[in-house]
Amino acid sequence: MEDRAGVGTSASGAGAAAPRRRRGASMADVARLAGVSSQTVSRVSNGSPGVVEETRTRVLAAMRELGYRPNSAARALKHGEFRTLGVILFNLSTTGNVRTLEAIADSAAREGYAITLMPVAVPTQTDVRGAFTRLGELAVDGIIVIMEVHLLDASTISLPPHVQVVVVDSDAGDRYTVVDTDQRGGARAAVEHLLGLGHRTVWHLAGPPDSFAAQRRTEAWLTALREAGRTVPPLLFGDWSAESGYKAGKLVPDDCTAVFAANDQMALGLLRALHERGRRVPQDISVVGFDDIPESASFIPPLTTVHQDFAEVGRRCVDGVLRQIRDQSAERGTALVPTRLVRRDSTGPAPSDG
Template sequence: MAESLAASPSARSAARKRGPSLGDVAAHAGVSTQTVSRVANGLTNVEESTRQRVLASMQALGYRPNRAARALRSGRFRNIGVVMFTLSSYGNMRTLDAIAVSAATAGYAITVVPVERPTQQEVSVALSRLLEQAVDGIIVVIEAHIVDRADVELPSGLSVVVIDSTERSDYPQVDTDQAEGARQATQHLLDLGHRTVWHIAGPGDSYSAARREESWRRTLEEAGAPVPEVFRGDWSTAAGYRHGQEIAARPEITAVFAANDQMALGVLRALHEAGRRVPEDVSVVGFDDMAESDSFWPPLTTIHQEFEAIGRRALELLIAEIEARPEPVRSSVLHTRLVVRASTAPPPAGPAAPAAG
């Protein structure tokens, strides 16, 4: 090798004054500037031992690739934008984590713009902010009925993938089979012998909540079971607790399907405080399979969905669009799985009270 990988004080000082260049790294590593450029751009036609030597020289000199210059040469910024409503929900955080890890593996950075309220104005502002950040493509995770609106314009000429947000067919989409999961939850309770299943739905402007509610209703109708009134929640534990207090006061309710695990947790607390046993008096099913759902008391029967797989698949589709790779599947729907734990059982013995319609 031309010289030791330990940079001399004078070399480090000169690099700090003007910033280390490709030439500095090439001289330090004993390779050509073309080889350094290939490594900096993530190309694979470099021997692994040479790549590691170049990376070590970059670190020793404090070299950082000039993203703007690289974008001028390649036409790409290697940066992906993510527009996401709420960073606090379990599903969104798991999805975002998978997007970030997959992007880093593929040599891309991500820029996240959270949307505080899923309104037309906020979504449009978020998209504009991302365009100012020089991104190669955007992943949209806004599950409310916003992306379908005519006054929300997704960037033209830019690759876009939508997660659980739209019925539009002009962009690749990735989603969980929400209807399948709701059917599994409802049918499980019917198969245990419950006369009907009550539902705590998500917000009225949510696509996933609407799909789950519609499938719950259809499953009951196909089984010839009464369809009770819907409790309307907002995904929070507080909403589940509030509706759980009413459920606890109504002895005719023996089975509850909550549209997510957090609302199911609120129901469990309300039932416990009211002295109604789960599952002996009331069975409860959630949706999401949160990491903590097996530690609820009792452990929660729920619907498992692959948030990480959704994030990875969205990133794969977006990069395929950015890099113009052959990608025959433009959209993906991932299956759900019923996870049976201790919060469900057959209804209590004795005559069941009629369900309210």
């Protein structure tokens, strides 16, 4: 023991003094110490059969002594796969992205895959392309794209070949596998819930127009109103932030009795604005959010909102991309994850006219 420094340095020739970047022990080092061939070490390392118990023990001991750990680069080079998935996203500032990422990481870990993050700070098309290029050079077998904005334009982004892709929250179902939340169903449920409570119509505090999720929630709101034959009030816009919801809340007219906000954060700001204006929720005006973030149950009042199953979205992403990797086939189409309305205290019957 203790000759660790000399391990692997027995190369013939001079100039061995130069401390070339210290690497960990290799199979050859372990093999030498255990008095076996490196192939046997490999067999032990991978749990292959055909190694007698005594040899195995000796090899394991040698491994421990040298602090051996397999070199995954060599392994990947040999196998031609990395057992790693890349996740490209714009930021971690929205709840949905984070929760989805968390679920993806968990699912991937369960399948023995690691997750490599590839954040794109500013979502310009140049940057997106750059991210893909870098991801292509990285050690990934597949890519999951979590996009808030629909920049997945085939004409500007060239996906690396031989890499499978799954996309979250996009309209690219004709070109990629897309996993998405049932935005329309959720938005429709929110509107119908409010109409069912007797409200004449429902205002909508929309997310940024370049967000696909926001677009679809808005569309569904519009459709639901039209199908019910209600008048369509003007749109309010926010940028997902609570602050933008607060500003929008100042613009809500007095005769509005119901608002559907495109996410919970904006609903939070909306609630504050209404509170400051002395409009009671839900007695004077009802509010519905979207996402069901944990905090929404503690808003004043607790928020009625549309629950998104981010965990399921993440699971399906991993399942999808792994299936594609195994089959070497690029599936297409969109899988929808259902939502459900969570009724709390921010919605109530329409105030009687008067």
